[in-house]
Amino acid sequence: MVKKPFVTKEKLEEIAAQIPTPFHIYDEKGLRENAKAVQEAFAWNPGFREYFAVKANPNPTLIKLLGEYGFGCDCSSETELMLSDAMGFHGDKIMFSSNVTPASEYALAEKLGAIINLDDFTHIDFLEKTLGYIPETISCRYNPGGLFSISNDIMDNPGDAKYGMTTEQLFDAFRILKEKGAKRFGIHAFLASNTVSNEYYPALAKVLFELAVKLEKETGAKITFINLSGGVGIPYRPDQEPNDIRVIGEGVHKVYDEILVPAGMGDVAIYTEMGRFMMGPYGGLVTRAIHEKHIYKEYIGCDACAVNLMRPAMYGAYHHITVMGKEDQPCDHKYDVTGSLCENNDKFAIDRMLPKIDLGDLLFIHDTGAHGFSMGYNYNGKLRSAEVLLKEDGSFELIRRAETPKDYFATLDGTPEYRKMFGGE
């Protein structure tokens, strides 16, 4: 498939005249269409709710847009909880799927009425000591161990993951939580990441539904929701076939009817915590080529760096690049496309065949809507970029300004150096 940016070169130049590159841009139209498709794909389940994984893109304008479709927020830290609350998500619209959780964060989650999802067996005691009681609605995260495979394809390696409880612990946890007053139970599992396959959710659902039937039978705990969490992927590479959320929804429906309904559990709500699938394709990083370098390889240096998009440096992840205005030119030049960090892994692409790039060209780095801006950091004292929303009517809006040196140095306030740079007493 040809990967095309959702925005034209002319529009990007118009935006860049007001908001200097680099910036992340998001596509309202694509976001809305996808959110609607997710809602429709699971409409067969009356209790269905997608809790958007805030860590994937903590921009309030974008998250509130998803909120219009009835979605909630999935949080795992104090600031994500604070943001969700400030955006108007309350009570069971917040899922708190954390791990290695500080007591103060459990206390805040409970204060906001969030659904608490326990990552570990020892957190039962920890939570009870923190709150003084066990909430009536509670969820536990499951880790079946071993490898997670679908028809001989290894999807991921839960046995090597730090998350969740073993099967035995989960049964004990439900018994203990019930004794301590819990009344409504949930099960959660995240067993494979970025699955570009319509099979993942249905296969995970089968595991969790069978487990739920056993759990309810053996412990008497009333299971009211099953949380398939995240992991539904997107095609970063042009040769990948995108997931079809309607097929995924129907696949989950089928196992629901096969396993839960006959067990008298046809009232269980399905929850999801997708991040990547909700936003990934609807964001791009826009950067300008500012240097070229000819040594043992050909380099294009741009004004964005790994601080703005860490996935290539961190995981060697592929992000497609379009040279704006040169979509129809032959990809007959081999480049490393790099940022300015003093780190040799600061490369958006290695040995990538692209059209000839001239200084000043705008590059559109695809699929940065999730785990893009949010993974950013400040290495080399580099600043985080702006975020821009391309609206359905073609206009654009700055939805987060770029960081300034003053933001970067804010935590040094009170020092003589800060006063020297920014004045004040």
Ligand SMILES: *Cc1c(COP(=O)(O)O)cnc(C)c1O
């Ligand atoms: C990261 C994460 C998600 C979202 O994952 P995606 O791959 O972006 O869909 C959901 N739930 C939890 C607990 C997570 O840690």
